[in-house]
Amino acid sequence: MAKNKGTRILITLECTECRSNLEKRxxxxxxxxxxxxxxxxxxxxxxxxxxxxxxxxxxxxEIK
Structure with missing residues (x-):
């Protein structure tokens, strides 16, 4: 029998400071x-x- 895929999903985490700060390193x-x-x-x-x-x-x- 095939097992169910499950409830775990792949997500992406993005830095909140890099997204808003233009004067970065x-x-x-x-x-x-x-x-x-x-x-x-x-x-x-x-x-x-x-x-x-x-x-x-x-x-x-987390981002979409």
Whole structure:
């Protein structure tokens, strides 16, 4: 029997400071790919991750 795909989906996290700040160290936006469980976390995910463009730990939010 084939197993069900499950509730885990692939999401992208994007740096909130890179998106809004034009005077940063280097051009570009920091993005991370990860998975989340749709049942446990139905709302958008927000994590603190390292941004190589800002050169510090910043808030990364889930994007579509």
């Amino acid at each position: 280097s051009p570009g936006v920091s993005r991370y790919s990860t998975q989340k469980n749709r049942r446990n976390n139905p709302e958008r995910l927000e994590l603190k991750k390292y941004c190589s463009h800002c050169n510090k730990t910043t808030l990364h939010k």
